[in-house]
Amino acid sequence: xxxxRRLIRRAALAATAGVAxxxxxxxxxxxxxxxxxxxxGSMNSESAGPSASTSAKAGTHNDADVDFATEMIQHHRQAxxxxxxxxxxxxxxxxxxxxxxxKGAQDPEIKTMSGWLTSWGEEVPEDMSSxxxxxxxxxxxxxDMPGMMSSEDMGKLDKASGAGFDKMxxxxxxxxxxxxxxxxxxxxxxxxxxxxxxxxxxxITAQTAEIQQMNKMLGKN
Numbered sequence: 480x481x482x483x484r485r486l487i488r489r490a491a492l493a494a495t496a497g498v499a500x501x502x503x504x505x506x507x508x509x510x511x512x513x514x515x516x517x518x519x520g521s522m523n524s525e526s527a528g529p530s531a532s533t534s535a536k537a538g539t540h541n542d543a544d545v546d547f548a549t550e551m552i553q554h555h556r557q558a559x560x561x562x563x564x565x566x567x568x569x570x571x572x573x574x575x576x577x578x579x580x581x582k583g584a585q586d587p588e589i590k591t592m593s594g595w596l597t598s599w600g601e602e603v604p605e606d607m608s609s610x611x612x613x614x615x616x617x618x619x620x621x622x623d624m625p626g627m628m629s630s631e632d633m634g635k636l637d638k639a640s641g642a643g644f645d646k647m648x649x650x651x652x653x654x655x656x657x658x659x660x661x662x663x664x665x666x667x668x669x670x671x672x673x674x675x676x677x678x679x680x681x682x683i684t685a686q687t688a689e690i691q692q693m694n695k696m697l698g699k700n
Contacts, residue, residue, distance in 0.1 A: 539672060543665070544670045544672040545599065547662065549601070550624055551592060552604055555659075557628060558652070559582050561578075561628070561633075561648065565578035565644075566578055568639065570641045570642055570644065574649065577692070580689075591678070595674070624662075626656065626657055632651060635647065636648060646697065650697065652693060660690075662679075663679035664679070666679035
């Protein structure tokens, strides 16, 4: 998260607060006019109060939430790309089924997190995997992201086939999942946005179970 992006977000929040103050002032003026105006204003205030408070609480987020959504979107996209290769290259039906499960879980989560970023006024990261000639280059710009495969790794997976592919896919996906779990634990420790923290918890539960499953498939436990 750059200082420039944080400054833009704070400026937007300040502008929103200013507009809200003007609206409240206007409402206050209206409540003083007419014999029943004050009572109606009080009634509206009381009925809107809990809802507004709940909405504000549900919408609270911080930089850790933005970082989590931004990075996990890109992390998930690579996992989905790997799962797509498995659908075509894997020799084991068990590996194919696992790949289908991973794609089915992570595609909706990408959409959910993209929606959060949009609602927060943040930029949704560009999907490099959908650009011609960029299928395996999306990890090159995020070397510090835990568990991400390098372009070289993805190239090797793309060229593998049969049982060799199955083994490589499982080993890479174990590493990938371990990175996702690490990212999710950071979100749980530092994030404030309820749905993001809940998603992080879901990622830890689901991907830890899949790590155990994949290690068993590799004969490691």
